[in-house]
Amino acid sequence: MNYIKNEVDVMNNQPIGFLDSGVGGLTVVREALKQLPNETVYYVGDTARCPYGPRPVDQIKEFTWDMVRFLLKQDVKMIVIACNTATAVALEEIKKTLDIPVVGVIVPGSRAALRETHNGRIGIIGTVGTINSEEYTKEIKRKSLDVDVLGLSCPKFVPIVESHEYQSDIAKKVVNETLSHFNASNIDTLVMGCTHYPLLKPFIKEAMGEQVKLIDSGAETVTEVSVLLDYYDISALPNSDKKEHRFFTTGSVRNFETISSDWLPIQDISVEHVDITDIGD
Amino acid sequence: MNYIKNEVDVMNNQPIGFLDSGVGGLTVVREALKQLPNETVYYVGDTARCPYGPRPVDQIKEFTWDMVRFLLKQDVKMIVIACNTATAVALEEIKKTLDIPVVGVIVPGSRAALRETHNGRIGIIGTVGTINSEEYTKEIKRKSLDVDVLGLSCPKFVPIVESHEYQSDIAKKVVNETLSHFNASNIDTLVMGCTHYPLLKPFIKEAMGEQVKLIDSGAETVTEVSVLLDYYDISALPNSDKKEHRFFTTGSVRNFETISSDWLPIQDISVEHVDITDIGD
Structure with missing residues (x-):
């Protein structure tokens, strides 16, 4: 050793x-x-x-x-x-x-999500690559088997940020539509599992509501x-x-x-x- | 490397x-x-x-x-x-x-104190050994030269905890008297630089007032x-x-x-x- x-x-x-x-x-x-x-x-x-x-x-x-x-x-x-x-x-x-x-960025984001969740239902948003890899789910489950992890890929988010449209009405609309997938999910914690996403945070916060804690992995x-x-x-x-x-x-x-x-x-x-x-x- | x-x-x-x-x-x-x-x-x-x-x-x-x-x-x-x-x-x-x-416990406590202070005036309480070593002061100054660190040794605190008197009136009196040294210090952050001290936290909090943020190094x-x-x-x-x-x-x-x-x-x-x-x- x-x-x-x-x-x-x-x-x-x-x-x-x-x-x-x-x-x-x-x-x-x-x-x-x-x-x-x-x-x-x-x-x-x-x-x-x-x-x-x-x-x-x-x-x-x-x-x-x-x-x-x-x-x-x-x-x-x-x-x-x-x-x-x-x-x-x-x-x-x-x-x-x-x-x-x-x-x-995945281990720190997972640690924070586990620290913050109360009901054990955690959402993850990320790129197709990140969500398909299931690295967040694996990392969180490695620490606690009692937690449900719901992943959602948001392929439209990065192009919106990179093209400097992240404060636009289009951005707001895309964020709202995409995150409506979580409507009946009862998650209390959402990991912004892509470092581009904090630039969309105001819209993400609005879409998810005050009761969902947002984790900034970065x-x-x-x-x-x-x-x-x-x-x-x-x-x-x-x-x-x-x-x-x-x-x-x-x-x-x-x-x-x-x-x-x-x-x-x-x-x-x-x-x-x-x-x-x-x-x- | x-x-x-x-x-x-x-x-x-x-x-x-x-x-x-x-x-x-x-x-x-x-x-x-x-x-x-x-x-x-x-x-x-x-x-x-x-x-x-x-x-x-x-x-x-x-x-x-x-x-x-x-x-x-x-x-x-x-x-x-x-x-x-x-x-x-x-x-x-x-x-x-x-x-x-x-x-x-000193590096984490120092990091937290620097994160929390707004006015750059940090108090440290600890044993004679800890305070005389000046390890907290060195560690904090290593990261920021703009901060004032005021150390105070509290030799009566550990014996009170070890003898299971930490909830007594005597404990309260000793804590109040000892921490009165900080009265005119204008510190906004106080590091409990001894792992025994969180057992005295209610009295320490009362003595220092709501405006002082307490850091639990542990x-x-x-x-x-x-x-x-x-x-x-x-x-x-x-x-x-x-x-x-x-x-x-x-x-x-x-x-x-x-x-x-x-x-x-x-x-x-x-x-x-x-x-x-x-x-x-």
């Missing part, structure tokens, strides 16, 4: 790497900026190939590895897979392979990141040589800038275009 | 070991039973040599190692140092030496335990072969039984007397 080594040779002012299929992971970054103000964020969104949800498993794995390799080249000290689809499909393999901490993930930074003693110090946050997209810089400026409490966000398909090992 | 190994060969139904100088760590166990209902708890309290607070550092280290060795013989999968004095003095050394996860520690169990994939499964919780004391079984029955939601707690001074390596 020897699965913890305490000699850590990472510098604590290295950035934390976040990855997502597009802009959704920015909801996790927003939480990180709040809870971990000393940390530097490097973010990569594979907007050019978004959405990941409907893609075959092998392709999602391949694309996720492209982003991981890109972040490793930037010398990150930890990787946050801020994308439920990529977590469901690739977390285990990536965590096993890398020698830095790798965190996904926000829960940041608490896990905080624990692991402390546990491995790799938190950034307040007086450390802080780097600038950096944001990379494989797609349109302009669209990414619009959404990130809307969403993040940072002035003058500069977004860089990047090609991640030929990073190599 | 190779500080995480993911091959875990612990069985997930092994118990989690908790240690404390006496009964104080039971406040952490109560939280664990709530947040982690599938886990088995083994607890050792060194009641015979309690309190640890006023003892020299080397002796606290020696006594803490006695408890650690005892728990290792019980084949625990993780150790929670549910004692602030022992955490302040011995956590680093124990964490470095063992190859199972070891968690203390409760925060259980969230950290939960994250690490998940991260290392060593959570107990709901259908795993669950063992009985076991409680060991180096002192009076009867007194320990009275307090643990008061405090924990378990029927028929059986407490065993144990000698931990000659465990060997």
